[in-house]
Amino acid sequence: MHLVQILLPRADNTGRPFGREDFDRVKEDLASRFDGVTAYLQAPAEGQWQDGEQSSTDEIVIFEVMVDDGANGAPS
Template identity: 90%
Template sequence: MHLVQILLPRADNTGQPFGRDDFDRVKEDLASRFDGVTAYLRAPAEGQWQDGERSSKDDIVIIEVMVEDIDLPDWRKRRAELERRFVASGKRYDYEAVPPETYAAFRNAFVKGRFFNDQFRDRFGHRLIAEA
């Protein structure tokens, strides 16, 4: 058996909290696929990330499931969906002329919000493609 933990931010980068229903949808999805799910919603954990001299803190929710085997394609799909749902503002943009190495670094960044603010914001042309 393997324990899979999903760490989700309590709020977006502007400080706007995600709704309880956002987390309930994740729980329901996981409970329908696996035998059970445990969610720590009321007492969020605090995450802290170090990037050189800078540190960031987030309140996070932890959702856990036990699985027999790790199905990587399935978990990659779930991760992509959660990243879309729990974006900073709920708005989605298409950015133009981003160098491949910058995009790759963004995809691998541990704290995507900070990387975006430091490397993307006001540096590339973009257009709104979807609103939450």
């Protein structure tokens, strides 16, 4: 088994926040595909990345699922 983390931004590129229903839809989809999910939605983490000389940040939420080892080690 492997733990897979999915990091999603809390807002789009214009700064408009995604609605709770968007994250609920992702949570339901992951739960049905992987028989369970852990969602960290209330206390967002901060993501940071470099684009050349410029550094950018955003708030993210985290979803975690456990996946079986497949023939290629990836979920089906």
